[in-house]
Structures are given as structure tokens and as C-alpha cells.
Amino acid sequence: MAGFLDPLSSETRRLSTFDGYDLATARELCDAIARYDKLRLVLEDVPSSRIVGLAEFSLDLTPGDIARYQEAGIRLAETTDCRFGPTLADDYQGRGVGTLVLPLVTEVARLLGRTRIILWGGVRANNPRAIRYYEKNGFQSVGFFAEADGSLSLDMMLDLHPVPDAAGALT
Ligand SMILES: CC(C)(COP(=O)(O)OP(=O)(O)OC[C@H]1O[C@@H](n2cnc3c(N)ncnc32)[C@H](O)[C@@H]1OP(=O)(O)O)[C@@H](O)C(=O)NCCC(=O)NCCS
Known part of the structure; x- marks a missing residue:
């Protein structure tokens, strides 16, 4: 882990x-x-065994998260919601790896009975790659908020409720 x-x-x-x-x-x-x-x-690279990514996943919500989402009209609950925050090694960013990993994360969330995923601490407004990554993987913007230093971050959420497949069936 220190090597990551x-x-x-x-x-x-x-x-x-x-x-x-x-x-x-x-x-x-x-x-x-x-x-x-x-x-x-x-995330481990094979065969080097090097750790090239970390996906943080929490079933706990913070009072700050709950208050911000409440202001946006969304009521978070520990029974339905969880938090996710990904980090890839520099040389693994921007190559589609994050998108490959996300279905594994949603699967874990579903197995733990969660129906929504929110971003761990939001995403910085000046992080266009991460925002694009979340958007293209189905996350929706909830609202901007100010960090302690005055910079802006964005809350985003992914709804895991059943979605129609290509044939229109609910899966
Ligand atoms: C955020 C992160 C997990 C995304 O994973 P990834 O594997 O890099 O993402 P992907 O390659 O699947 O997707 C990135 C998308 O952003 C696009 N992109 C890259 N740079 C961009 C930029 N400067 N502006 C807008 N879009 C950008 C890519 O083209 C791609 O979109 P596309 O497939 O439509 O072309 C990874 O980049 C990362 O670990 N970044 C550093 C840490 C970080 O920001 N973590 C998130 C904190 S909230």
C-alpha cells in the first residue's frame, strides 16, 4: 500500500x-x-502484483453529507446509501481503468443492499476528468458546495435502481 x-x-x-x-x-x-x-x-496489476488503484467504499454517512443532500432535497439513509471514492496511480489514469472498475463497485453496493452511491466528499469542481468519468458512468450532479478553503466541490450520486436493458426489460 505504501508503494501505491x-x-x-x-x-x-x-x-x-x-x-x-x-x-x-x-x-x-x-x-x-x-x-x-x-x-x-x-486494484492489483498482474503479474507485477503492484497496487495501481484504491476504491474506498463506506457504508457510513457523515452529518455533513446528510445536511448537504438534504438541502438539495435528497434524504440520505444509511440503509440505502453508501460512499465511494476512487484513486488510480498516475500512470493508470485516463485509460478507462476507472470505468472497468465501477461495475465491481456497484455489484458490491448491491450485494450489501444499497440502492444509491454518493461520492466520498464530492468531487472538486476543477477536476474535469473525474467529473466526466462519473457522468459517463451514470452519476448525476446533486449540487456544488464550498470546501473549508473556499474552493468548490460537487456532490454526485448514482442510482442503482433497476434500469431497462437494450431490449427494454428491467434487470
Ligand atoms: C477519477 C479517476 C478514478 C477516473 O478513472 P479513469 O480510468 O481515469 O477514467 P476513464 O478513463 O474511465 O474516463 C475518463 C474520462 O474523462 C475524459 N477526460 C480526461 N481528461 C479530461 C479533461 N481534462 N476534461 C474533460 N474530460 C477529460 C476522458 O476522455 C474520459 O472520457 P471519455 O471516455 O468520454 O473519453 C482517475 O482518473 C483518478 O484516479 N484520478 C485521480 C484521483 C481522482 O481525481 N479521484 C477522484 C476524486 S473525486
Whole structure:
């Protein structure tokens, strides 16, 4: 895990923030796996075994999330909603990998009985690639909000309710 965090560029660190990027943080992240309410899905390159991505997944909602969505007229509930935040290694970004991973994440959400996924802490308004990534994978904009430093972020949500397939059948 430290081998994934440490090389992340300053730009990736700005867009996807962790408590730290050193061995101690890597240990904390690993120690928390399968404890609390969080899942950490790791993407591993084969055959190098290098970790090239991390999909953070939480069944817990924060009071801040609940309040922001409420303002947008959406009532979040821990029984139906979960949070997702992806980070890819710099050399794996912009190659469609995030889009390949998303069905695995939605499958996990469904298996855990969730019907909606919200972005973990939103997405920065000046992160056009991530916004495009979420939009093209079905996420809808909920609303902008100001970060503590005054910069803007966007809340987005994916509805996992049954959708018609190409033949019009509900799956
Ligand atoms: C966000 C992230 C997970 C997306 O995964 P990915 O594999 O890079 O995404 P994809 O390649 O599947 O899709 C990216 C889309 O954005 C488009 N794109 C790339 N740069 C863009 C830009 N500057 N402006 C607009 N669109 C852009 C790509 O063309 C592609 O869309 P297309 O398929 O319609 O052409 C990954 O880029 C990442 O880890 N980024 C750094 C950390 C981060 O931002 N995490 C999200 C925090 S909310």
C-alpha cells in the first residue's frame, strides 16, 4: 500500500486526499480493512502484483453529507446509501481503468443492499476528468458546495435502481 501512496503526484494528492502518503498511513489503511464500516478495494496489476488503484467504499454517512443532500432535497439513509471514492496511480489514469472498475463497485453496493452511491466528499469542481468519468458512468450532479478553503466541490450520486436493458426489460 505504501508503494501505491508514496509515488502519487502532487496533482493526484490534491484531487484525492488521504491523511498521509507514508508507511504509517499505509499501515492505518490496511489495519482498518474489514473493521468499522469500510471496505477498501485494491486494484492489483498482474503479474507485477503492484497496487495501481484504491476504491474506498463506506457504508457510513457523515452529518455533513446528510445536511448537504438534504438541502438539495435528497434524504440520505444509511440503509440505502453508501460512499465511494476512487484513486488510480498516475500512470493508470485516463485509460478507462476507472470505468472497468465501477461495475465491481456497484455489484458490491448491491450485494450489501444499497440502492444509491454518493461520492466520498464530492468531487472538486476543477477536476474535469473525474467529473466526466462519473457522468459517463451514470452519476448525476446533486449540487456544488464550498470546501473549508473556499474552493468548490460537487456532490454526485448514482442510482442503482433497476434500469431497462437494450431490449427494454428491467434487470
Ligand atoms: C477519477 C479517476 C478514478 C477516473 O478513472 P479513469 O480510468 O481515469 O477514467 P476513464 O478513463 O474511465 O474516463 C475518463 C474520462 O474523462 C475524459 N477526460 C480526461 N481528461 C479530461 C479533461 N481534462 N476534461 C474533460 N474530460 C477529460 C476522458 O476522455 C474520459 O472520457 P471519455 O471516455 O468520454 O473519453 C482517475 O482518473 C483518478 O484516479 N484520478 C485521480 C484521483 C481522482 O481525481 N479521484 C477522484 C476524486 S473525486
